[in-house]
Amino acid sequence: MLDRVHVYFQQMASQSADVIIIGAGIAGVTAANKLFASGYKDVKILEARNRIGGRIHTVSLGPNACSVEMGAQWIHGGGDNPVYCIALAHDLLDHSNVHDEFAGAYYNENGTSVDKSLLDTVTTIFKETVEDMVDFSFSDSKSTLTCQEYLTNRMSTILSPISDAQKEEAANIFRSLLNILKEDCGDDLTNLSLRCNGFEDDFRNDDHTLPAGYENLLRIQMSNFEPDVIRFETEVKLIDWSEKENGMDSVVLKCVERGTEMTYTANHVISTIPLGVLKKKHKQLFSPALPAGKASLIEKLGFGKVNKILLHYEEPFWTKGNGGIKLVWDQAPKCDVGERSWARDIFAFKEMKHIDNMLIAWIYGDSAEQIENIDEARVGEVCTQVLRQFLSDNTIPNPSSVRTSKWCTDPHTLGAYTFVPSDCHYDDVGRSAKPLLRSSGKPTVLFAGEATHSDNYGSVHGAMISGIREATRITKWKTKQGY
Ligand SMILES: Cc1cc2nc3c(=O)[nH]c(=O)nc-3n(C[C@H](O)[C@H](O)[C@H](O)COP(=O)(O)OP(=O)(O)OC[C@H]3O[C@@H](n4cnc5c(N)ncnc54)[C@H](O)[C@@H]3O)c2cc1C
Incomplete structure (x- = not known):
């Protein structure tokens, strides 16, 4: 009996998925949505907080419970900004209220x-x-x-x-x-x-507002998600991307899920961990350590407060x-x-x-x-x-x-958004998106999030485009392999 209980807990403590996305901000949720839309179903999102959105955080305040943004406020620009297009299509914009x-x-x-x-x-x-x-x-x-x-x-x-x-x-x-x-x-x-x-x-x-709350943008992206796609209160503590001797080439994620240690394995991991967190923790988060070039970019790029x-x-x-x-x-x-x-x-x-x-x-x-x-x-x-x-x-x-708001001490953001300091270049932001590959060329750990978009870093639309970019990188690789 005890053995059966032990096996049960061992099973509980380890799960796998084809693709695991770290972070349920706009980049992570958009990446998952893109993968589902491309026909890939075995996708999970691990989210450290107990809510979706990351730096998009709508709260209700005041006696009339108005929707107020603690993070992202505006959609910057119209035209073909994808965030604007979705908001427009779903009637989320207040056209009389351009900032x-x-x-x-x-x-x-x-x-x-x-x-x-x-x-x-x-x-x-x-x-x-x-x-x-x-x-x-x-x-x-x-x-x-x-x-x-x-x-x-x-x-x-x-x-x-x-x-x-x-x-x-x-x-x-x-x-x-x-x-x-x-x-x-x-x-x-x-x-x-x-x-x-x-x-x-x-x-x-123009800067556009979403009077009913920016978070609705995420809910639209999530409308096709099964209820258990996102594992909340699951903080990834270690991303083990080493090539294992037994030929197993999946990535192992050591997590703490609602206070319990948990292991997830995946063929592909998309990290949307914000630059502020990577700056402080990349040395302890990745095993083996990130390649020197990527680590130095993380350290050099600016993360504003x-x-x-x-x-x-x-x-x-x-x-x-x-x-x-x-x-x-x-x-x-x-x-x-x-x-x-x-x-x-x-x-x-x-x-x-x-x-x-x-x-x-x-x-x-x-x-x-x-x-x-x-x-x-x-x-x-x-x-x-x-x-x-x-x-x-x-x-x-x-x-x-x-x-x-308290974005600077929030352990899952540690700042607000990316900027380019004088010893860096836009291209450095783009280069920070370079994935970690297996010797076979398989993209194993991929990087999305606002800090990886060379033109639109620091924005919701930059983060969204980066999520689509990394999901597409995976689908292209899979198509090439005949999956
Ligand atoms: C005050 C403020 C105002 C802003 N105003 C605007 C604006 O008006 N317009 C605009 O376009 N942009 C604005 N931005 C920027 C915009 O909010 C961000 O660029 C965008 O939301 C980032 O999305 P993301 O998915 O890259 O990251 P995030 O939204 O930060 O998502 C990352 C997710 O990863 C999770 N996470 C982190 N570490 C771990 C871990 N170890 N394990 C598991 N999960 C983890 C986090 O909890 C988070 O949910 C603003 C930001 C701030 C802070």
Whole structure:
């Protein structure tokens, strides 16, 4: 009897599938969907969390249980963006609510409104400067300049059309607008490569919202999934891709599934483990270790830090429909900001048209990481102090509830999204997708996820395309083998 129990548990502790995908974010779910659509049924997804979506995470907040995004917010661009196409086909878009990055009421740190005509002039200069940075990146493919170096070198020329009397205020506006780019990469521009700044589509394409929640995009992809395709709370601890002496050429995954050790074997594994996690853990995750070239790419590529602060109010104190509130900080802190120094990295309290009474602030870099260790109520109090100062209005209420995302310390992400630092190139991002092959040429461990798409890294559509790419790599190989 005891032996039978032992065998039962041994069977329980080991499972196999033809293809195992690590991660049920958009890349993993799309890869599985593509494999099912191609007729391959023996596919499993192992997901460390107890939910789908990864960095797509829709939650219900406020008394009206509005759908709010803790991660991905917009579909960047329309046209043939696959995410846009699916959202359009399933009527998920709010066409009346196209995001305008520059919209809002602008205030100076001294509590005055920003001069409207100066703001318009500087905004135009800012947009032209971004275009120039993109043009420069195409003209000098060998440059190792960072975006910050480029801007510092040209700052006096950039602001030359402004009169001396307005130069200081114009510089403050320009620096504040730069936060838009910093939010885009999740880091200071001191680290961001000028030749690979990834801004080419910014401000040229529209950003679309999904009022009922980004997570619906995943549910559509999963509509054909059997209930047990995804194994939740199953964290892959070791990917053993060694060629075994007994000729067995499957990959062995050592996991912890709901607290119990578990082994999965597969012919092909698609890893969508985020770059932030790979940076910290690739040495312990892979056996044998990853080839030196791939390991060094993982270490070199940048993984930015971004968080959101969601502030819910009983009543809006701002003018509704305006886009929210924008902060134009002085160059040097006028007052001792002390423990609230992180707030200086907030540029916008954005209003979301489909969410009543809520402002959303984005925060990037070290400040994004810093707020994860601060009580959410305290984060809300500091935001109130800042808003009262900028709007010169001490009656601005505290938010009725505050929620902050925590992507930097989340063990299954460890950051927000990929950027290209000055010692890397777009091609490095593409090269990080190179699969691990058997001597037979069989793709054994494949890599998908936003960090593997050379043009569209850092985005939902980049992640989605990467999932299709790796599923196709497997189906092509199988077709070639006559499967
Ligand atoms: C704050 C924020 C705002 C953003 N805004 C936008 C936006 O507006 N538009 C846009 O296009 N993009 C945006 N992005 C980026 C976008 O969310 C990501 O590029 C995309 O969702 C990444 O998908 P993925 O499948 O590659 O990775 P993920 O979604 O991170 O999926 C990876 C999955 O792997 C799982 N996992 C990790 N390690 C293991 C393990 N060892 N074992 C098992 N499972 C594991 C994770 O739990 C996760 O579910 C934003 C991201 C953030 C953080």
